[in-house]
Amino acid sequence: MNYYSTNQSAPVVSLREAVVKGLAPDKGLYMPESIPHLPEVFFDEIGRFGLITIARTVARAFFGEDIPQTKLDEIVADTLNFDIPLVKVEDGIYALELFHGPTFAFKDVGARFMARMLSYFVQEQRQEEVKVLVATSGDTGSAVANGFLGVKGIRVFVLYPSGKVSDIQEAQFTTLGKNIVALEIDGTFDDCQALVKSAFMDEELNLQMNLTSANSINVARFLPQSFYYFYAYAQLARQGISTDVILSVPSGNLGNLTAGLFAKRMGLPVKRFIAANNRNDVFREYLQSGKYTPRPSVQTIANAMDVGSPSNFERILNLYGHSHEAISKDISGYRFSDEEIQSAIKGVYKGSNYLLDPHGACAYLALKKGRKASEAGIFLATAHPAKFKETVESCIAKEIEIPKGLGAFMKQKKQSYPLPRNFAAFKKALINLS
Template sequence: MRYYSTNKQAPDATLEEAVVKGLASDKGLFMPYEIKTLPLSFYEEIDRMSFQEMAYRVADAFFGEDVPAGVLKQIVYDTLSFDVPAVQVKDNIYSLELFHGPTLAFKDVGARFMARLLGYFIRKEGKKQVNVLVATSGDTGSAVANGFLGVEGIHVYVLYPKGKVSEIQEKQFTTLGQNITALEVDGTFDDCQALVKNAFMDKGLNGHMLLTSANSINVARFLPQAFYYFYAYAQLKRQGKSENLVVCVPSGNFGNITAGLFGKRMGLPVKRFIAANNRNDIFYQYLKTGEYNPRPSVATIANAMDVGDPSNFARIIDLYKGSHEAICADISGAAYTDEQIRETVKRAYEETGYLLDPHGACGYRALEEGLKPGETGIFLETAHPAKFLQTVESIIGREVAIPEKLQAFMRGTKQSMLMSRDFASFKDYLMNE
């Protein structure tokens, strides 16, 4: 499979080149030339398949031309060593719980898959060392760091905004050591993302070391996230609830919903998507006006969605050939303030006993407000509520049980290095590594 850049000014790439480079030379994002439709028989049988079996069929459509079947199967089965259950919250609203992986966040799927695929390419080519740069507003850093921990030939640099991620999130990537380095940037997530993008564009730096990204700009990170949309459909089909399915995705950098849109192009019977934003509502405003106006992000209690210039917007525009009308036909939007998010967490807990995290709360509320008669909604519960412990406990007025996986991280010792948001300082640091 060949991959092109969304900016159309860079040479085509193989899967291996797209994964190792991360970003195209013209600063565009890689897109596959073809999105294969899966046969009708696949959807007829999907409710009788295991998560791994079904995901392998999807992965084969994406990556089968470039990765031997046995290797790809091993990567998929190793990646999906945990369940992603669809849990009923209300009559017609389900939660797809994506927090049962090692770091209790949805990014475990993409990060684990990418680590294994990149590891395969490094071994195949005998490369010396690949350096992974990843900017995080919360969960990406922990998922990538833990997904790549101890993988031979790979060193990971996690850039995160000082004071703007929760303590538990921070502990998940600053306590690991080994091949993981945490860089605490004096700035916002957008500053971290800018440092990563500028690093890829710097010839001197790229001549000195082999760089790639594990943000959702990397095709090996965002495409595997399509797996759980198919699994959500399969679980609801088993219950006879898959007709008129509406999927609501709490959205920050828009890699997650883009993977869902790819699934729809492959024939997945999703009626429509809802992109749920917090106060960083750039995409919501685009849907309303047809104009995309990025702006500096603002801090909210749903911090993983604090993105002012979503990278994957370029992929959505490319997928729909720039048609605002076509995008609006498949995707609607919603946006909520911190006050509305708090109110939703509290009300849902009191009414149903189900505890939402701040991101999932945006998805749940958008379904409550946006579902039409005869539709079934499923929202992505992207992280365990305990990852936002103080916020959630202050909302519901009681203690939240902390899973042992998180407790183990909390016992670790933080190791990070302070970094300014100035690119020259960042480059100098990497050049001397």
């Protein structure tokens, strides 16, 4: 399958080119030329299938023309070596737990899949070392760093805003060494993302380096995230629930939501989506007014959603033909303050003995606000609560246990390179550290 740019002024490219380049030369995001519709029989029987079978079916629909089936099946199975359970929290409300992977966050799925796909293309073409650039507001950096750790032919540069990620998140990508380089930027996530985009637009840098991105702007990062939407529905179907299903998604850079919208376009019979926002609610404002006004992000306790200019907004616009009416028909949006998120963590723990992280709490609140009594609601629990230990403990007034795998990161020595939010300095560091 070929991929085109959302800006419509760059040549169409193959999957390999889209993955290796990351961003189109006209600054647009790559989109598949067509979105395959899965057969009805698949959805009739989906409750009988496990995660790997479902993911392989979806992956073959998108990538089967470009990667041999045996290799693609191997990539899927190697990516998803952990479960993604659906847990009942209250009557009619379920949490899709996306934090059972190696870095305890939903981005393990997309990051691990992309690492394996990119490694396949690099080895197949026997090309020069690929430099992966990734901006993170927290969990992306840890998932990408660990997904690519030790992968031959690939060097990863993680850009993160100094002082604006949790200690555990920071430890997950600053203590690894090997082919992982952490760049600590004096700015916000938006500044980090802007530096990455500027790197792709710099002709001199691209002549010297083989650059790609591991943010959700890369098709190999966001498309695999559709896997777990199908699996969530399958787990409801096993319980005899197959109609009036809605999904609430913590929304920052909008890659996760976009993957869900792709799943719907592929035939997944979900009714609608809810975009859960913290104070950085430019997308919610667009849904309400039809006007998109990016602005500098502000810091909140749900830091992975601290995005003032979400990249994947372009893909959503493109997917719906730039129709605000069509977009707002499928998606509603709500915004919540830190205080409301903290109150939800406390209330759900007290009432249901279920522990939320700040992002899952935001999605839970949005689901409670937007769900009708007849609907089965799923909210995405995108990170383990222990990744936000201090915040969560202050809400429930109780110490929480850190999983052994997560605690291991905290014992290692931090290695990072402080940089100003200046492209010239970033470019120099990129060249010197390569």
